[in-house]
Amino acid sequence: DTAVSQTPKYLVTQMGNDKSIKCEQNLGHDTMYWYKQDSKKFLKIMFSYNNKELIINETVPNRFSPKSPDKAHLNLHINSLELGDSAVYFCASSQGDTTLAKNIQYFGAGTRLSVL
Amino acid sequence: SQKIEQNSEALNIQEGKTATLTCNYTNYSPAYLQWYRQDPGRGPVFLLLIRENEKEKRKERLKVTFDTTLKQSLFHITASQPADSATYLCALDSGYSTLTFGKGTMLLVSP
Numbered sequence: 391d392t393a394v395s396q397t398p399k400y401l402v403t404q405m406g407n408d409k410s411i412k413c414e415q416n417l418g419h420d421t422m423y424w425y426k427q428d429s430k431k432f433l434k435i436m437f438s439y440n441n442k443e444l445i446i447n448e449t450v451p452n453r454f455s456p457k458s459p460d461k462a463h464l465n466l467h468i469n470s471l472e473l474g475d476s477a478v479y480f481c482a483s484s485q486g487d488t489t490l491a492k493n494i495q496y497f498g499a500g501t502r503l504s505v506l
Numbered sequence: 507s508q509k510i511e512q513n514s515e516a517l518n519i520q521e522g523k524t525a526t527l528t529c530n531y532t533n534y535s536p537a538y539l540q541w542y543r544q545d546p547g548r549g550p551v552f553l554l555l556i557r558e559n560e561k562e563k564r565k566e567r568l569k570v571t572f573d574t575t576l577k578q579s580l581f582h583i584t585a586s587q588p589a590d591s592a593t594y595l596c597a598l599d600s601g602y603s604t605l606t607f608g609k610g611t612m613l614l615v616s617p
Binding site for chain 1: 604607610
């Protein structure tokens with residue numbers, strides 16, 4: 391039973407298209423995240439949601455729009471895809487910054503997006 | 507903003523030796539620091555967490571130290587094995603239940 395699952399695993403598309411990546415966690419966590427890992431392997435946070443509410447929105451183009459229908463799901467929709475959007479996108483979840491959990495994060499396997 | 511530096515992009519060692527990876531940070535005093543392992547084509551996996559009031563933490567062959575004066579954490583793998591080959595990421599508490607990750611060090615353990 392995968393704890394954090396994201397689909398699709400691979401996504402190849404043309405510039406200008408709109409695409410979505412889905413993420414689901416079955417850990418009962420309140421907080422979910424989207425990260426982008428570029429070609430240099432740098433893992434950078436994009437968004438953080440707590441109980442369906444946006445907490446953090448780093449400097450991300452507004453072509454990227456996260457949506458959280460419930461606290462177990464956080465989807466990422468990308469409009470007008472550009473070449474520079476090519477990267478691996480990771481979804482993660484955590485129990486948040488509690489005394490015990492200390493924001494330990496559980497990651498999905500990643501979605502490799504290639505924009506041609 | 508925080509800056510995190512991991513000592514090198516790649517580290518090659520021989521099987522059986524101790525691998526030591528370094529994580530240095532500036533501009534912040536995190537309440538805790540975490541280490542993750544990432545294998546090719548996979549998401550990072552949590553390994554260890556160390557709090558600001560802890561000097562050292564161990565888990566099997568892994569040991570983490572945290573020096574808040576030097577603003578540095580060291581991650582040790584003793585008796586390293588080829589299966590330990592992976593990229594290791596350090597991450598700092600950034601507030602608002604978020605982490606800031608370093609770029610990682612790729613460890614290669616040769617038989």
